[in-house]
Amino acid sequence: MAQLFLALIHHPVVNRNGQVVTSAITSLDIHDLARSARTYGVDAFFVVHPIPEQREFAKSVIDHWRFDFGRAFDARRREALELVRIVPTLADACAEAEKIAGTRALIVHTSARTDRGQTFAAMRARLEAPDAPPAIIMLGTGFGMTPEMAERADILLEAIHGATDYNHLSVRAAGAIILDRLRGR
Numbered sequence: 001m002a003q004l005f006l007a008l009i010h011h012p013v014v015n016r017n018g019q020v021v022t023s024a025i026t027s028l029d030i031h032d033l034a035r036s037a038r039t040y041g042v043d044a045f046f047v048v049h050p051i052p053e054q055r056e057f058a059k060s061v062i063d064h065w066r067f068d069f070g071r072a073f074d075a076r077r078r079e080a081l082e083l084v085r086i087v088p089t090l091a092d093a094c095a096e097a098e099k100i101a102g103t104r105a106l107i108v109h110t111s112a113r114t115d116r117g118q119t120f121a122a123m124r125a126r127l128e129a130p131d132a133p134p135a136i137i138m139l140g141t142g143f144g145m146t147p148e149m150a151e152r153a154d155i156l157l158e159a160i161h162g163a164t165d166y167n168h169l170s171v172r173a174a175g176a177i178i179l180d181r182l183r184g185r
Contacts, residue, residue: 002132004183005097005105006037006139006175007046007090010054012149013142023141025054027061030084031077032172033139038080040179043100043134045083046093055086062086090152094136101134108137109153110178111144112167117156120181127182137182139175 008029011022030047037045047058065078087093090107097105108123118126126132138145138153150156160169160177169177 002127002129003043003097003101003105003134004041004127005044005046005093005100005134005136006033006042006179007048007093007136008033008171008175009090009138009140009145009149010047010049010142012146013140014144014146016143018143020146021142022050025049025058029141029172030058030061030081033175034080034084035077036172036176036179037083040183042083042179044085044097046096046136047084047086048088048090048093049086050088052088055088058084058086090138090149097134097136103133105134105136106154107152108135108155108157109145109150110137110139110157110159110174111150112159112169112174113144114156114159117158119158120178123155123157124182137175137178139171139178141171 010025012020013023015021025047034045049055062081062084065081085096087096094105127135138149160174
């Protein structure tokens, strides 16, 4: 089975008006995606943010659970948060994933707004194939990643579709669904 990585992208993303912005890191995204990553055997979860103060905030959230009260309060959360790597750019995440895996990871773009892309079943089969290359799944914050981020990807993954036309999941929920479809039993 291929090694799998997550990258939570905060820039460049778009806002509700389609403008390119940098979104803020939230502690809920860190906690919940780290727990999903640990549950589904992700090798590392990258929080990607270009602003040093935001990366420091993310570090303080993680350190609370590694060193402070949180360490004694919930060891399972600490175990999940050990997967988190905080980096300024996607290129940094890719470089670190390559160090961990020993080879370049395929970059997988996700979006709620696409009506094309590789199916979850095909992507799962690809990850389960013998000698499959590692993959890094990009998750966009805000209202999704910019088109330029899609151009950087090797693979576009199909969108998640629910039972209605409403399609605006939190990144935490989307990440968990994607991981379950790619790695769940």
